[in-house]
Amino acid sequence: MNRRKFLTIVGSSGVILAAAGIGGFVATRSPVSALQPWKSTNSGYPDPIRRALSYAILAPNPHNRQPWVVNLKSDTEAILGCDLARLLPETDPFDRQIVIGLGCFLELFSLAAGQDGFRAEIELFPQGEPENRLDTRPIAHLRLVADAQLVADPLFAYTLQRRTNRNPYDTTRPVSAQDLEAIVATSGPAVIAAGTVAGARLQRLRDLSQVALRDEINDPAAFGESVDLMRIGRVEIETNPDGISIGGPFLETLGILGIVSREAMADPNSSSFQIGLDMADEQAQTAMGFVWINTLGNTRGQQIAAGRAYLRQALGVTSLGLSMQPMSQALQEYPAMAGHFKQVHELLAETAGERVQMLARIGHADAVPPSPRWALSTRIRQTS
Numbered sequence: 296m297n298r299r300k301f302l303t304i305v306g307s308s309g310v311i312l313a314a315a316g317i318g319g320f321v322a323t324r325s326p327v328s329a330l331q332p333w334k335s336t337n338s339g340y341p342d343p344i345r346r347a348l349s350y351a352i353l354a355p356n357p358h359n360r361q362p363w364v365v366n367l368k369s370d371t372e373a374i375l376g377c378d379l380a381r382l383l384p385e386t387d388p389f390d391r392q393i394v395i396g397l398g399c400f401l402e403l404f405s406l407a408a409g410q411d412g413f414r415a416e417i418e419l420f421p422q423g424e425p426e427n428r429l430d431t432r433p434i435a436h437l438r439l440v441a442d443a444q445l446v447a448d449p450l451f452a453y454t455l456q457r458r459t460n461r462n463p464y465d466t467t468r469p470v471s472a473q474d475l476e477a478i479v480a481t482s483g484p485a486v487i488a489a490g491t492v493a494g495a496r497l498q499r500l501r502d503l504s505q506v507a508l509r510d511e512i513n514d515p516a517a518f519g520e521s522v523d524l525m526r527i528g529r530v531e532i533e534t535n536p537d538g539i540s541i542g543g544p545f546l547e548t549l550g551i552l553g554i555v556s557r558e559a560m561a562d563p564n565s566s567s568f569q570i571g572l573d574m575a576d577e578q579a580q581t582a583m584g585f586v587w588i589n590t591l592g593n594t595r596g597q598q599i600a601a602g603r604a605y606l607r608q609a610l611g612v613t614s615l616g617l618s619m620q621p622m623s624q625a626l627q628e629y630p631a632m633a634g635h636f637k638q639v640h641e642l643l644a645e646t647a648g649e650r651v652q653m654l655a656r657i658g659h660a661d662a663v664p665p666s667p668r669w670a671l672s673t674r675i676r677q678t679s
């Protein structure tokens with residue numbers, strides 16, 4: 296969040312933030328259990344399937360809904376399903392982005408298993424691909440096979456450092472063409488990946504992302520979906536370690552003072568709402584490059600492939616000391632996005648039927664903490 300602007304508002308409303316005792320308060324506001332999954336990967340799991348899953352749950356996924364549910368079959372076998380209560384019907388009406396997030400999960404599962412000496416055999420949609428909406432059929436059947444010949448993927452080393460970084464990016468530090476090439480090269484052969492770090496196309500994508508994000512914030516149903524998932528302050532984050540976290544001592548103090556609240560965020564006349572719009576502008580206009588992932592159609596399998604490629608790109612970005620944030624609004628299929636959707640495809644898709652699945656900005660930025668996760672044990676529904 297933009298501290299300078301918040302402080303202006305706080306100052307003008309006469310509230311003195313440096314209230315007595317705030318130092319002690321500050322020291323206790325970092326979530327603990329919500330971040331534990333980033334610290335307990337691998338440790339203490341005797342079976343290879345849980346070891347690999349303990350990394351997979353750190354995958355990027357839309358609105359941090361963490362829709363994965365796992366039915367363990369044995370120490371080396373599991374069924375991955377989707378929790379249908381964790382979909383995003385307003386902004387993701389065909390569950391396309393949810394499936395991309397499950398693709399990220401599968402790629403991380405595979406990388407982690409490889410590091411542990413196991414080849415991940417992943418059978419997608421073993422009971423058939425759902426069409427318009429996901430249903431109760433499984434996403435994938437997972438089997439681990441010990442393989443002494445396996446060469447672990449060096450990208451895995453960046454798993455615990457990867458973040459989605461929503462800070463403004465440093466406009467004095469361009470991304471080199473060489474770095475862009477390296478990021479695109481991580482994507483793998485199953486998708487069409489490309490990017491830009493300069494010129495008219497970069498500015499065009501900044502403008503398009505900015506307008507699309509503004510239009511989403513101004514669409515009450517779409518933005519309401521985000522607002523409902525905001526977790527404000529440590530207690531809310533620890534209770535529901537998913538969704539959009541608004542944490543840290545500064546924002547939490549504003550929450551306690553009533554300046555930051557779900558009601559204020561959703562109210563177009565509030566300062567919080569206006570600041571949300573300003574932040575959207577800043578995110579889009581400080582993009583120092585964009586990378587995108589296209590597929591030649593839009594099957595569920597292609598959406599999974601896009602997710603696998605995105606996870607690899609994100610690790611590639613991390614390995615280069617860069618930051619990344621998807622800017623997905625123009626790719627979404629709800630009515631307010633229709634014009635942006637058309638434009639982004641005119642700009643980035645080469646052939647008819649080609650689908651832009653992911654679009655993310657890249658650049659240099661101040662670091663951000665990891666985002667919360669539900670513990671692995673809570674995502675395992677049953678053991679048979």
Ligand SMILES: Cc1cc2nc3c(=O)[nH]c(=O)nc-3n(C[C@H](O)[C@H](O)[C@H](O)COP(=O)(O)O)c2cc1C
Binds near residue numbers: 353392396458665
């Ligand atoms: C398909 C997909 C779409 C996403 N779209 C956005 C987006 O438009 N804006 C954004 O800030 N983050 C977006 N994200 C990032 C998620 O919000 C992020 O992965 C999640 O909150 C977990 O945080 P982490 O990546 O730092 O672990 C997207 C992620 C995925 C997989």
